[in-house]
Amino acid sequence: DAKTTQPNSMESNEEEPVHLPCNHSTISGTDYIHWYRQLPSQGPEYVIHGLTSNVNNRMASLAIAEDRKSSTLILHRATLRDAAVYYCILLYSGGGADGLTFGKGTHLIIQP
Amino acid sequence: DTEVTQTPKHLVMGMTNKKSLKCEQHMGHRAMYWYKQKAKKPPELMFVYSYEKLSINESVPSRFSPECPNSSLLNLHLHALQPEDSALYLCASSQVGQFLYGYTFGSGTRLTVV
Numbered sequence: 001d002a003k004t005t006q007p008n009s010m011e012s013n014e015e016e017p018v019h020l021p022c023n024h025s026t027i028s029g030t031d032y033i034h035w036y037r038q039l040p041s042q043g044p045e046y047v048i049h050g051l052t053s054n055v056n057n058r059m060a061s062l063a064i065a066e067d068r069k070s071s072t073l074i075l076h077r078a079t080l081r082d083a084a085v086y087y088c089i090l091l092y093s094g095g096g097a098d099g100l101t102f103g104k105g106t107h108l109i110i111q112p
Numbered sequence: 113d114t115e116v117t118q119t120p121k122h123l124v125m126g127m128t129n130k131k132s133l134k135c136e137q138h139m140g141h142r143a144m145y146w147y148k149q150k151a152k153k154p155p156e157l158m159f160v161y162s163y164e165k166l167s168i169n170e171s172v173p174s175r176f177s178p179e180c181p182n183s184s185l186l187n188l189h190l191h192a193l194q195p196e197d198s199a200l201y202l203c204a205s206s207q208v209g210q211f212l213y214g215y216t217f218g219s220g221t222r223l224t225v226v
Contacts (some may be wrong), residue, residue, distance in 0.1 A: 032211040043116075043202050044155065046214025087154065091211040097143030097162040100204075100215060102154035 004088045009107040012078050020073040020106055022088030027068050030093045035062065035073050036100070037084040044087065044102075047073065083110045113138040118203050118218035126226055127193060133221045135186040135203030143210065144186040146178060147202040149220070155202055161186060162208055193225045 005023040012018045024033065035047040048055055048062045050071070055062045061074040075082055087105040092098065116137045125131045135144065143162050147155040160168035161180040175197075177189040186203055200220040207213045 034211075034214070036215075038155075041219075043204070043217030043219050044215075045217065049211075049214065085154075093211045095211070097145075097160055097167060097206065097208050097210060099145050099157040099160050099168060100155075101157065104154060 004090060004103055006086070006088055006103065006106045008104065009109065011109040011111060013111050014080060015077055018075040018078045018082070018108065018110075020075075020086050020088075020108065021070065022072070023070045024088070024090055025069045027090060028092075031090040032093055033062065033064060033068075033071050034089045034091050034100075035060070036087045036089065036102075037082075038087070038105075039081075039084045044100075047086070049091075078108075078110050080110050080112060083108055114216065116203055116205055116216050116218035118201075118221050120221060121219070122222050122224075124224045124226060125190065125193065127195070129193075130189070130191045132190065133188040133201055133203075133223075135188075135205075135218060136184055137205040137216065138184055139205060139216065140183075141205035141207055141216070142183060143206045143208050144180060145204040145206075145215075146186070146188050147204065149200040149202060151199075159188075190223075193223075195225050198223055198225045 034049040036044040038044045050062045063072045085105040119134045146158040149155040158172045159178045164180045179187040202220045204215045204217045206215045
């Protein structure tokens with residue numbers, strides 16, 4: 001399985017944008033890039049996903065490098081409620097129900 | 113309904129007890145999953161059910177026994193557990209072609225084995 005690399009932790013201030021990087025240099029053309037987050041004492045929550053083009057939804061934006069070897073999750077205006085562990089995960093599009101393989105993720109700390 | 117509901121939220125059991133965890137979803141998802149999460153670690157996949165049939169068992173000890181009675185319900189039967197099995201047990205569901213859609217997770221059952 002293609003792997004992802006994320007920083008262990010990042011810190012940001014409330015109401016400022018946050019850019020969470022993810023490296024996936026061995027990504028294949030059939031892998032989708034998914035992001036999930038896990039707030040304290042909760043199950044993981046789907047954030048966003050993409051294949052090649054940048055994507056936006058109500059929670060965040062996903063910027064994908066042209067060579068697809070890296071991506072960045074962008075939280076446009078962080079709040080204290082965005083403090084969580086963020087996971088970048090590759091999903092093979094040729095699979096059925098394979099399950100998510102979580103790495104260590106990035107622990108995002110938001111300062112008031 | 114866009115939720116995965118897990119019961120109970122907390123469970124304390126002795127090593128000789130038999131208990132069951134329950135997971136329910138009504139989103140029409142045909143894939144359901146059990147994960148185990150130890151403190152400050154990422155979730156680890158245990159079992160995958162696809163169209164109510166067990167498709168993946170990640171070498172989980174036999175003291176954990178999954179069951180999928182129908183497309184909306186997933187159970188995890190527990191028997192003769194060890195203290196090191198204490199963890200947060202998470203259930204999730206998805207469309208079978210999950211790369212196009214997100215997974216939906218429940219809030220988990222926090223299990224303590226004494």
